[in-house]
Amino acid sequence: MCHQTVSLVARHLEAHGIATVIMGCAKDIVEHCGVPRFVFSDFPLGNSAGRPFDVESQRQTLELALRVLESAPAARSTVQSPLRWNADAAWKLDYLDLTKLSPEKIAERRKDFDEVKSIARGKREAS
Amino acid sequence: MTTIAPETRAVFAAEHDAPIPYMQRTRDYYMTLGFTPYRWAHFAEVPFTPLPTPLSRARVALITTAAPFQPEAGDQGPGAPYNAGAKFYKVYSIPTASVPDLRISHVGYDRLHTTAADINTYLPLARMKDAAAAGRIGTLGPRVHGAPTNRSHRVTMETDVPEMLRRCQEDGVDAAVLVPS
Numbered sequence: 001m002c003h004q005t006v007s008l009v010a011r012h013l014e015a016h017g018i019a020t021v022i023m024g025c026a027k028d029i030v031e032h033c034g035v036p037r038f039v040f041s042d043f044p045l046g047n048s049a050g051r052p053f054d055v056e057s058q059r060q061t062l063e064l065a066l067r068v069l070e071s072a073p074a075a076r077s078t079v080q081s082p083l084r085w086n087a088d089a090a091w092k093l094d095y096l097d098l099t100k101l102s103p104e105k106i107a108e109r110r111k112d113f114d115e116v117k118s119i120a121r122g123k124r125e126a127s
Numbered sequence: 128m129t130t131i132a133p134e135t136r137a138v139f140a141a142e143h144d145a146p147i148p149y150m151q152r153t154r155d156y157y158m159t160l161g162f163t164p165y166r167w168a169h170f171a172e173v174p175f176t177p178l179p180t181p182l183s184r185a186r187v188a189l190i191t192t193a194a195p196f197q198p199e200a201g202d203q204g205p206g207a208p209y210n211a212g213a214k215f216y217k218v219y220s221i222p223t224a225s226v227p228d229l230r231i232s233h234v235g236y237d238r239l240h241t242t243a244a245d246i247n248t249y250l251p252l253a254r255m256k257d258a259a260a261a262g263r264i265g266t267l268g269p270r271v272h273g274a275p276t277n278r279s280h281r282v283t284m285e286t287d288v289p290e291m292l293r294r295c296q297e298d299g300v301d302a303a304v305l306v307p308s
Contacts, residue, residue, distance in 0.1 A: 001276040002192040002234050002307035003149075004168050005283055009190060009274055010305050012288045015174040018188075018295055019302040023251070026307070027146040034173040042146055046236030048306045049254070052245040062254045062304075066263060069302055070182050075173035089144035091240045096156040110160040119211040127216040 007033035021069040023048045023061060027078070037072045039065045041081045044091060050083075057083055168280055179301055180265075188268035188295050188303040191250055192276050193229035195219060203232040205244035216277070218290040220270040223252065227271060231308040234276060249308045268298040276308075 003026040010020040014036045021037040024030055025045050030038050041048060041061060050058030061081055068079050085091065101109070154164045178185065196203055200213040210232040221227045229250055231243050247253055252271060258264050272294050277283050295303060 001278060005192055005274050005276045005287075006190065006305040006307045008168060008280070008283050008288050009291045010303070011170070011174055012284075012292055013295060013303055014176050016292055016296070017176050017179070018292075018300060019176045019178040020305060021302075022305045022307070024307050026149045028148055028150050029167060032150060033168045034170040036173060036175045040146070044237030044240040046231060046241045046243050046308060047248045048308070049248055049251040052241065052248050055247070055254075058247050058251060058254050059257070062251050062258060063263075065304060066182060066258065069304070070178055075175035085240075089141055091237075092145075092147050093143055094239050095147055095149070095237060096152045098156060098159055101159075106160060110162075113157075113160060113162070116209065116211045120214055123212060123214055124216045 003029040004033060007035045010035045019069060021065045021072075023065045027080075031076070031078060034076060036075045036077070037068045038078045039068055039081060040078055041083065043083075043085045045095075047085075051085075165278070182264050182302075183262055184265040185301040186266045186268055186299060187255070187264045188298060188300040189223065189250075189252055189255055189271045190291065190295075190303050190305040191229060191271060191273050192234065192306075192308045193231050193246075193250055193273065194233045195221070195273070196228040196230050203230040206238060206242040207232040208238075209233075209235060214275070215273070216275050218275065218287055218294065219273040220294055221273070223256075223267045223269060223271055227252070229271075229273070234308050236308060249306060251304070251306060255304065265301075268295070268300045268303075270294065270298060 003024050006022055007030050010022055013020050023039045025041050025043050025048050027040045050061040150167055194213055194215050203213050213233040231249055259267050
């Protein structure tokens with residue numbers, strides 16, 4: 001949802017004369033929405049700006065975004081960071097992996113999601 | 128893991144070593160849980176504004192979806208479970224001169240493979256300050272702007288997005304770096 005939100009913001013800013021670049025980890029969501037400039041890090045969600053406690057990777061990721069901001073020739077410019085999260089890509093199989101969930105676990109997750117929605121609704125209505 | 132393609136003898140990456148198809152995964156997941164699939168925002172046309180001034184003279188905003196820490200809202204620390212109580216529903220702004228305490232326990236980051244223990248992985252404010260100090264960018268905008276991550280496109284597009292633009296215009300920025308959590 002975060003990736004969609006910033007994509008919608010970037011589009012609106014850009015339509016009003018402010019140049020934008022998104023740094024993110026969910027390539028399909030950003031490109032499906034359609035944005036002017038995007039630096040994609042193939043990292044677990046939560047690491048859009050580089051690796052934890054690795055200033056050099058954070059510096060490189062920002063520098064790539066600044067270069068894309070300066071030099072992208074047209075809209076829908078995506079550049080993928082050359083950094084790897086891990087030599088082994090097995091982590092990519094885990095996100096919302098249904099194959100590891102029993103029917104009981106699925107029922108439990110459904111209940112959890114209903115609860116989360118209800119908490120969020122209460123918070124939204126109170127704000 | 129790599130595999131050898133017999134025809135070419137080239138060494139290819141593993142099939143799954145590609146960007147995660149998040150839209151497909153969430154669609155399959157929530158349908159299995161019994162919910163209707165979410166319709167993601169999708170446009171054929173994309174606006175484009177060239178950077179109007181050299182970056183070394185530009186004023187650049189930082190935009191985030193991270194949430195200000197709320198002491199009363201439960202666990203928001205590194206690796207905290209998804210915390211809907213820590214969500215926010217109005218655009219906020221915090222001075223860039225400060226060291227803001229912004230968390231991401233309110234969103235679905237990858238809790239299995241990362242912990243959000245280092246704010247610099249989702250908020251490049253320190254790195255942007257470095258870039259401004261080095262003259263790589265002209266100046267930072269005076270405020271970091273926070274966007275609520277609402278499931279409703281209508282609320283985002285009709286309420287939050289125009290407010291983000293208004294604040295960026297108020298700050299007189301030429302460009303913006305946007306970082307989802």
